[in-house]
């Protein structure tokens with residue numbers, strides 16, 4: 581995977597403006613490419629290679645240098661946001677369902693409210709103009725989840741005992757990743773040093789993978805718990 585096997589890479593100053601979103605990544609930008617050129621970039625070193633290989637947002641990172649320019653890039657970014665939105669929106673349904681299984685009216689209200697917040701979050705994420713605004717778009721969903729987790733922590737809500745800690749780790753890791761990405765750390769401390777590896781976006785990818793694994797680790801026991809019907813509601 582030698583760098584010289586690919587095309588001549590660009591510095592930040594020479595890359596198209598829509599790809600200049602991180603001024604602390606100074607080198608390693610791919611030139612504008614065809615679809616096959618983008619795919620070939622899987623096999624040489626450039627500053628998006630780590631992002632392509634360590635995360636699910638492969639299409640966005642692989643094709644962001646497509647010669648279609650900002651128009652293609654905007655569609656890819658929207659697609660990337662849809663993935664984040666799906667995980668945030670659908671992922672919370674089993675958590676709410678299991679926490680409020682004994683409170684059908686409150687459960688329905690919470691699910692409807694969460695659906696409303698999800699629609700708002702999706703719209704705000706798709707129309708956001710900055711990384712900070714995209715992170716903020718998911719804020720109300722996160723607050724709603726914390727309220728649900730609080731109900732469970734107080735013992736009012738139900739669910740598998742070990743799931744709550746997984747959910748708290750899930751949101752803590754996702755928030756930490758989002759903040760690292762917005763702060764552009766560590767490359768802000770050493771512009772040019774982290775162009776290829778260990779920059780903020782890669783750290784966010786890494787943390788969000790662990791976050792999703794924590795979601796899985798929480799949801800599976802919750803669903804098994806709900807399917808077992810091995811619980812008693814206060815009215816029973």
Ligand SMILES: [Zn+2]
Nearest residue numbers: 631637781785
């Ligand atoms: Zn990414």
